[in-house]
Amino acid sequence: MTKTNPGRFFEDYQLGQVIRHAVPRTVSGGERALYHALYPARHALASSDEFARICGLSAAPLDDLITFHIVFGKTVPDISLNAIANLGYAEGRWLRPVWPGDTIRSESEVIGLKQNSNGKSGVVWVRTRGLNQSGEAVLEYVRWVMVRKRDIAAPAPETVVPKLSNAVEPAGLVVPDGLDFTRYDFDLAGENHRYADYEIGEKIDHVDGVTIEEAEHMLATRLWQNTAKVHFDATNREDGKRLIYGGHVISMARTLSFNGLANAQMVIALNGGAHANPCFAGDTVRAWSEVLDKSETSAPGVGAVQLRLVATKGDSGSFALRGEDGKYLPEVLLDLDYWVLMPR
Amino acid sequence: MTKTNPGRFFEDYQLGQVIRHAVPRTVSGGERALYHALYPARHALASSDEFARICGLSAAPLDDLITFHIVFGKTVPDISLNAIANLGYAEGRWLRPVWPGDTIRSESEVIGLKQNSNGKSGVVWVRTRGLNQSGEAVLEYVRWVMVRKRDIAAPAPETVVPKLSNAVEPAGLVVPDGLDFTRYDFDLAGENHRYADYEIGEKIDHVDGVTIEEAEHMLATRLWQNTAKVHFDATNREDGKRLIYGGHVISMARTLSFNGLANAQMVIALNGGAHANPCFAGDTVRAWSEVLDKSETSAPGVGAVQLRLVATKGDSGSFALRGEDGKYLPEVLLDLDYWVLMPR
Amino acid sequence: MTKTNPGRFFEDYQLGQVIRHAVPRTVSGGERALYHALYPARHALASSDEFARICGLSAAPLDDLITFHIVFGKTVPDISLNAIANLGYAEGRWLRPVWPGDTIRSESEVIGLKQNSNGKSGVVWVRTRGLNQSGEAVLEYVRWVMVRKRDIAAPAPETVVPKLSNAVEPAGLVVPDGLDFTRYDFDLAGENHRYADYEIGEKIDHVDGVTIEEAEHMLATRLWQNTAKVHFDATNREDGKRLIYGGHVISMARTLSFNGLANAQMVIALNGGAHANPCFAGDTVRAWSEVLDKSETSAPGVGAVQLRLVATKGDSGSFALRGEDGKYLPEVLLDLDYWVLMPR
Known part of the structure; x- marks a missing residue:
């Protein structure tokens, strides 16, 4: 046997x-530190206990x-x-x-x-x-x-x-107990744009790019105890490259979206997502977002925004997603649909 | 001076x-998180405080x-x-x-x-x-x-x-105070094989492989404050490669052995070991094990198994170790003899 | 907008x-563990709670x-x-x-x-x-x-x-409350050289070298939430290299200086510094120091030493810094002037 x-x-x-x-x-704090080393993670609520307390939580989640x-x-x-x-x-x-x-x-x-x-x-x-x-x-x-x-x-x-469901309904979103954005500190969060400043249909180019190394995506994928061998074993492919865990691209894109969505503090729903094309070491990942929907919540000062998050391995400036044939363009890595919470 | x-x-x-x-x-938890990022470490006892408590320890060591x-x-x-x-x-x-x-x-x-x-x-x-x-x-x-x-x-x-001694005698093995595998949860541990399922002489191919990068072994080696320069200074060799710390191969092989030895929760004795050949970045490390001996312990539900753990940089399917000349084959990196604890 | x-x-x-x-x-301990994985950091005061307590602090900073x-x-x-x-x-x-x-x-x-x-x-x-x-x-x-x-x-x-000021005056140095080196353990610190053993003008070649990888400097730079794109985006330069954050070189040189300055436990002032030449992945960083000044402090057993710390990407044995034209030599990466605390 x-x-x-x-x-x-x-x-x-x-x-x-x-x-x-x-x-x-x-x-522990070890997973957080590694996450912040592996990705350009800067959302204040998950970075600072003090910031989290001002937002009604006991400490930074x-x-x-x-x-x-x-x-x-x-x-x-x-x-x-x-x-x-x-x-x-x-x-x-x-x-x-x-x-x-x-x-x-x-x-x-x-x-x-x-x-x-x-x-x-x-x-x-x-x-x-x-x-x-x-x-x-x-x-x-x-x-x-x-x-x-x-x-x-x-x-x-x-x-x-x-x-x-095609998307989680606003009524189904679960806002963390105690969350309160009425004393929110926009200086410390890094941007001034609030719920009211985002319009449905608006697109945001997050500008920055990160070139991915083999060592980094393997560290990340192992950290989550995901040991699917395609991510680690270079002998699986003739070119010696390892297929990058799709979640690595999700986190890279989400953290790159800080630049323009610094106040999108919490991800609370995942409506859908497609890993449009594979990502390999050497690719430079960029991201853009589109505002799909908005909804106030019953928590003080807290709004929910539904976003499309697109990761690309080429220039993302044109917001291109699909070709004339309806298929994802070859430079599109990820098309994610999710809800975030931000201050109203 | x-x-x-x-x-x-x-x-x-x-x-x-x-x-x-x-x-x-x-x-701190930082060392653990890094260890789990550097190696495919999944043994439940060192991963979960809750699992460790069910096994009689105060928290995950x-x-x-x-x-x-x-x-x-x-x-x-x-x-x-x-x-x-x-x-x-x-x-x-x-x-x-x-x-x-x-x-x-x-x-x-x-x-x-x-x-x-x-x-x-x-x-x-x-x-x-x-x-x-x-x-x-x-x-x-x-x-x-x-x-x-x-x-x-x-x-x-x-x-x-x-x-x-050629090997630590079973009577000399020190089982941690309080360790008790009578309430062991095999689902959460990842496999159903227990002490009784392993036979002396049995060999297990751990299947998975990990291709090593320079950045990873240097992070690991520095983390243990081992600063022997051969591991870090590419100018030491003409090919610019750095000799990988032998302990990096030990940890890689031990964690790869999860697949087939998920219940070998604790390493408690090191009987001997040879770093048969040097390992370099780009090598894909695989592992196989051989059951050398078994012994019950006085701790509730706890058995000890003596294992040979072999790391290779080529295909490990054939369980080959030494050539006709008695020397280690060139693809063998490590031949380790150790005792583990697992549920009876 | x-x-x-x-x-x-x-x-x-x-x-x-x-x-x-x-x-x-x-x-948290996560940042410390990562720092010790990214650099050959071994100064005992920041490594061990027990050592820090012997030195009068509540725990290792x-x-x-x-x-x-x-x-x-x-x-x-x-x-x-x-x-x-x-x-x-x-x-x-x-x-x-x-x-x-x-x-x-x-x-x-x-x-x-x-x-x-x-x-x-x-x-x-x-x-x-x-x-x-x-x-x-x-x-x-x-x-x-x-x-x-x-x-x-x-x-x-x-x-x-x-x-x-050209340099922080000794009177302006702030020694941490409670710091006391009278029970200092030189064995555990790693070297026997104390304040009295360092002479103004003395130069120390720190011997060891570390070859830098792209993954490592990006992990480090992101960990500090420094997301300047030149450090991450390989498409910014034709050669695909990323400009390494100058602080990465500072930490590499400081930690390499352990070998010869193991008792320089705390950095307490930065008098000035120049990033003389850019550093790229593949460079092997070495370091040397020069003792610029010394001053006793009012804290028990604590002396302050002003040091020049030079990082190079070539051989540092000759202590060369500037050419005949007064400009930094091309292999010089960093010229830093700082104060440290060490036992008298």
Whole structure:
């Protein structure tokens, strides 16, 4: 019997199955420091305990995408080891901040299954939850992947395609307990633009670029205990390059968006996202954003803004996204749809 | 008078001499986060405070090899600055876990001396101890190195070759106080294989590979305050490569062994080890293990397994170790013999 | 209206203006661990809580240059985004150690303005202060930069050139409260040389060299939330190299100086400094020091030593600094003048 993890194949998933993922992780200021070394992270709420207290929190939570990466990384050995493609995200909601000292684990429920017509693979939908040491959910999202079958002769399951929202409704956004932007310090946050200053349809070129090195994306991906071998093993490809974890591009783009969205302090929902093209070391990542929607919240001084965040590996000045054929342009790496909180 | 450290030469060591090494170090969650970024570290006991508590500990200790690297790194300026070769390890035992907040220092006692027949160098055996802020030993091991003489005319010391065990006896293994695997959670640990599932003689190919970058091994080596210049100064070699610290390969192999040995939660003894061939940036490191021995312990639910851990820079599928001439094959980087603890 | 930060131009500065910089940052053991991974940092006082207590402090402060980098990094978007040249430093004083848990922010006062004769740019002098969560100053220094004008037709301000000290006077040095070197442990610190062993005019070759990688300097620079794009964007230059943040060279040289100055435990004043030539990935950095002055302090067992610290990218053995034309030699990267504290 082999002792190593062969991963799950399509026929190993059953509707309603709940998978408890390994390995729980206690976070500290170390994860924050590394995140701030790996990305140009400067949102004040996740950088300063004092700033967080002025905003009604007990201390600075970790950057919201740290939570995402930790929760996501744990699912890789169970969900995407034999995946052919990462097809999409939906209904992502941050439900509670994560602070240094918290211990995070993940579990996923299979909520949809559809065998492909070729009989060789199928699509699996899972709703993944990140839980803290008290069993409280900190994040949930739906993800669907195309997975190989081990045995082509295995019978197809009943097709169940979950009905998913195109975007989290404003009423479904969960603002952290106590969050209050009425005493917000715009000087310390770095920009003066508030909720009222962003218009639906507005596009922002975030200007800065970062050229990616192999060492950096491997450090980042390992930090989240995501050990999918394509990210680490140069012998997998003839050119010796390693495929960069899509989440590395998400964090790079989000942190680059500080320049123009410095007050978009918290990410609270992930409506959808596509890794349009692969990213490799040597690529210079840039980003631009588009304001998709806005909504006030019941928290004092807090507004929610729905944004498209696009990462590119070429010049992003033209805000180009898709070609005439409707397909993503080759320089587009990421097209992400998410909600943030900012001061009104 | 030169102010820089010239290192000790063979004639500077005397039997029974105790060397207190610089520099003490207080560890935090920062060292853990970096370790998890530098290596694919996923053993649950060192990752999660909650998991550690279920196993009877007060919180997650640092990965046992962090302790080894910190203790070892401090000895470099006193023991191996003028070393020609690192000849071996023996009788290594982890005596107490290290937790964030602990301060570690090292000291070494000279336990053997033997001048080489050429009169130009000699072998020095030291027993090194790592101590925490309370003066309690956390690790001890014997190491022997070949060291140059400063003055060839210096008289040879009396030859004393210490008698060393081939392996730590099961009765000599020190299981951490309170360790209890009776409530062990195999889901969260990542694999179901327990003590009873491993057979003496069994070999496990750990499958995954990691291609090493210069930046990564330098970050790791500096983190342990090991500043031997061969690891950092590209002008030392014509090809501009830096010789990778052998401990970097040990940690890479140990963490790669998670895939097949996820429940080998703690390293508690180092019986011996050879750095068979040098490792350089660009090498893709893989690992395989062989079960050498097994022994129950008196701690509840805790078994000890003696393992050979082999790191290679080529394909490890064939479990090849030595050629017909008895020498290590050129793709073998490391051959380590150690004891781990896992649930029975 | 563009939302991204265009930076300030020469005509945007007024004498007496105080700029509160974004983004405050709470530090932890994570920043220390990263600093010790990025540089060969081994000064015992910033490495060990136990060592710091023996020296009269409550715990190990962060390395003093971490404070400098954090305070400096925050000023970049407001002071040097449109800078043509970083002209100098003066009157730098560390006023209070920074410990894990502290939150640091920066503010700068404009203390001098002088338009250049070409009318296209001018020199701005600022006195920058780093403040902790209690509003106590932890560091202050004067820096002056040459900044472009947005509008060449903008009127020149009244010329005010501040009178700056060539060096901080010994009487102006601020020794941390409680610092006491009378129980200093030279073994644990790593060297035996004390205050009395250093002579004015003495030069020390620190011997070791470190070859720099792109990933490392980018990690370091981002960690200080310094996001000046020249350090990250390879498309800025035809050769694809990134200009390395001058502070990276300062920290590399300071930590390399451990070998010969292991007891120079604290940096307490920055008298001046020049980034003589740019540093790029692939350069092997070495360092040498010259003792410029000495002064006892009123703290028990504590002496102050004024040092020149020179970083080079070639062989530093000859202590060469300037050519016959009085200009820095091409291999000189840094010429720094600073005060340190060491045991008498």
